[in-house]
Amino acid sequence: MLSLLRPLRSSSLRSPLARSARPLSSKDGASDSPTTMTFEKMATDKRYQATTDIHVPETAAPQAFSIQGEALAGKPAYLDAQATTPLDPRVLDHMLPHLLTGYGNPHSRTHEYGWDSEKAVELARGQVGRLIGADAKEVTFTSGATESNNMAIKGVARFYKKRKDHIITTQTEHKCVLDSCRVLEQEGFKVTYLPVQEQTGLVDLEELEAALTPQTSLVSVMAVNNEIGTIQPLKEIGALCRANKTFFHTDAAQMIGKVELDVHDLNIDLMSMSSHKVYGPKGVGALYVRRRPRVRLEAQMSGGGQERGLRSGTLPHPIIAGFGAACELAGQELAHDHEHISRLANKLKTEIHARIPQVVVNGGAGGVDGNGYIGCVNMSFAYVEGESLLMALKNVAVSSGSACTSASLEPSYVLRALGVGDELAHSSLRFGIGRFTTEQEIDFVVDLLDQHVTRLREMSPLWEMVQEGIDLSTIKWSQDAH
Numbered sequence: 343m344l345s346l347l348r349p350l351r352s353s354s355l356r357s358p359l360a361r362s363a364r365p366l367s368s369k370d371g372a373s374d375s376p377t378t379m380t381f382e383k384m385a386t387d388k389r390y391q392a393t394t395d396i397h398v399p400e401t402a403a404p405q406a407f408s409i410q411g412e413a414l415a416g417k418p419a420y421l422d423a424q425a426t427t428p429l430d431p432r433v434l435d436h437m438l439p440h441l442l443t444g445y446g447n448p449h450s451r452t453h454e455y456g457w458d459s460e461k462a463v464e465l466a467r468g469q470v471g472r473l474i475g476a477d478a479k480e481v482t483f484t485s486g487a488t489e490s491n492n493m494a495i496k497g498v499a500r501f502y503k504k505r506k507d508h509i510i511t512t513q514t515e516h517k518c519v520l521d522s523c524r525v526l527e528q529e530g531f532k533v534t535y536l537p538v539q540e541q542t543g544l545v546d547l548e549e550l551e552a553a554l555t556p557q558t559s560l561v562s563v564m565a566v567n568n569e570i571g572t573i574q575p576l577k578e579i580g581a582l583c584r585a586n587k588t589f590f591h592t593d594a595a596q597m598i599g600k601v602e603l604d605v606h607d608l609n610i611d612l613m614s615m616s617s618h619k620v621y622g623p624k625g626v627g628a629l630y631v632r633r634r635p636r637v638r639l640e641a642q643m644s645g646g647g648q649e650r651g652l653r654s655g656t657l658p659h660p661i662i663a664g665f666g667a668a669c670e671l672a673g674q675e676l677a678h679d680h681e682h683i684s685r686l687a688n689k690l691k692t693e694i695h696a697r698i699p700q701v702v703v704n705g706g707a708g709g710v711d712g713n714g715y716i717g718c719v720n721m722s723f724a725y726v727e728g729e730s731l732l733m734a735l736k737n738v739a740v741s742s743g744s745a746c747t748s749a750s751l752e753p754s755y756v757l758r759a760l761g762v763g764d765e766l767a768h769s770s771l772r773f774g775i776g777r778f779t780t781e782q783e784i785d786f787v788v789d790l791l792d793q794h795v796t797r798l799r800e801m802s803p804l805w806e807m808v809q810e811g812i813d814l815s816t817i818k819w820s821q822d823a824h
């Protein structure tokens with residue numbers, strides 16, 4: 343099983359449970375806490391002996407073990423890193439003790455099981471905080487970025503409702519932000535959905551400034567767009583909000599661990615994060631909530647008052663521990679990941695452009711002019727129908743847009759907001775490159791694209807006309823072309 347895994351940089355895989363040669367730092371945990379304990383150590387510790395005998399069956403292997411580098415061995419190549427990332431085996435290693443023997447309820451105050459789990463949660467809180475320049479107390483755990491976005495937007499709007507009833511966001515936000523705003527509109531709030539600039543997808547700062555009013559309680563603008571990779575000018579947006587006494591929330595699900603960021607430097611008041619986008623487990627995320635100046639929000643979940651009353655419910659400490667470990671690793675690996683991902687993204691783009699004519703990069707992102715996240719490459723293959731291309735690429739896991747909307751045949755609302763025409767939006771694919779993407783996967787995808795784009799274009803009457811030199815814009819169609 344392990345031979346399929348591309349060896350992690352400077353790590354040696356000695357046990358069936360891959361262990362990094364660079365274990366996560368133990369500075370925050372007690373030396374005998376399951377949080378920091380390695381499997382070698384567990385083997386000699388009475389409390390954990392049973393767990394060392396557990397055989398991890400091949401079928402139970404996490405995604406990270408089975409998919410990476412296997413493009414040529416029957417499994418699809420994975421180029422969908424914006425939808426989700428594989429679990430880093432080092433994260434799994436860190437989580438296992440909490441799933442096996444450290445199963446106490448982190449809110450149980452009367453015994454060691456509870457204390458150990460609580461310690462794991464607090465260690466993770468510090469790890470998440472450190473990655474974004476925040477204090478651990480400013481980190482609230484949630485089930486993911488969807489919940490964090492709901493909590494931030496509805497929570498702030500409802501808390502300040504008596505004095506302020508206006509919210510600003512953009513047209514290219516994730517569905518969970520847009521839907522939260524729609525719910526608030528139904529409650530009587532006013533919402534401004536700012537357009538973005540053509541091609542780049544950037545917010546126009548002057549338009550934002552003009553939209554801010556004394557009634558604006560919150561501005562919510564995503565950090566990195568999940569479809570086109572656009573990185574918004576967070577610092578400038580934060581400064582405008584601060585000057586207007588408006589809170590600034592950003593959905594940073596696609597940014598944390600990939601692009602360096604500091605919540606103080608960027609004037610961010612609330613920030614949503616997701617573990618499964620940074621090689622952590624699914625089902626966990628966090629909301630950063632600034633303490634000074636203090637941001638207040640109405641809790642969206644009633645119950646036992648956990649997380650300082652902001653988010654009731656028993657904390658799932660094994661996946662929280664995994665999220666913390668993933669954040670710590672992301673901080674350590676940032677430069678290496680960036681180097682690896684940009685090399686592969688540039689290879690992908692250069693080879694596609696060299697071999698296939700008439701390909702457009704959407705969003706000005708994908709590293710083309712420096713305003714996008716390089717690991718998200720969105721391209722339109724003119725004169726090719728996107729769905730047919732996706733079908734032809736069944737040995738490649740790619741997406742025609744966001745994961746949530748990939749079941750719909752509608753062209754992406756994000757691309758439409760950029761001014762991309764329906765035809766080109768229909769022919770777009772998003773390639774997501776990550777820490778575990780291999781060069782063979784890129785080669786494999788480029789070969790397939792070359793083969794199938796050429797084949798599909800040969801079947802297209804439009805492509806034939808373009809080849810004959812006919813200017814399609816001069817043609818009078820008897821009815822709408824699609």
Ligand SMILES: Cc1ncc(COP(=O)(O)O)c(C=O)c1O
Nearest residue numbers: 486487488516568593595596616
């Ligand atoms: C920008 C953005 N926000 C929010 C989410 C939702 O995150 P989660 O799956 O953690 O709820 C995603 C995931 O696709 C995303 O890309």
Ligand code: FES
Nearest residue numbers: 425744745746747
């Ligand atoms: S999961 Fe990413 S768009 Fe929904």
